[in-house]
Amino acid sequence: MTGDEFASTATDVTEVVLPEMRRHAIRYVQIGCNRLHTTAGGDGITVFSDTTAPTVLHIGVDCALSDEMLSAGTTPQLGGATLARYAVEPAAGARALFIKSMSRCA
Helix, strand or coil: CCCCCCHHHHHHHHHHHHHHHHHCCCCEEEEEECCCCCCCCCCCEEEEEEECCCCCCCCCCCECHHHHHHHHCCCCEECCEECCCCCCCHHHHHHHHHHHHHHHHC
16 A cells, blocks of 8 residues: 555455455555655654454555655656646546547547
8 A cells, every 4th residue: 555545445455355365364564654754774664564364454644655756756757747646536537538538439
């Protein structure tokens, strides 16, 4: 998880993925940054859980991957436009793109 997940992603993982991981006793370690700059000694890192029976997905962390990317100037680009944050859920955007693409074929 990166800290910028949509609510639907958290719901899907919590309701579908985590129960399967519990059923098969798969170890799931959730770690994240609690501040933008971390040290080699581990300062700035939080271990949210380390278990073979996960029940909670930790999202909305203190420092998301996008925060680090923005501070380093390495945000993804598409056609010259910076895509630091999405305005719509990916599925909705994909549907709109598909409809737009299909209209070109008509």
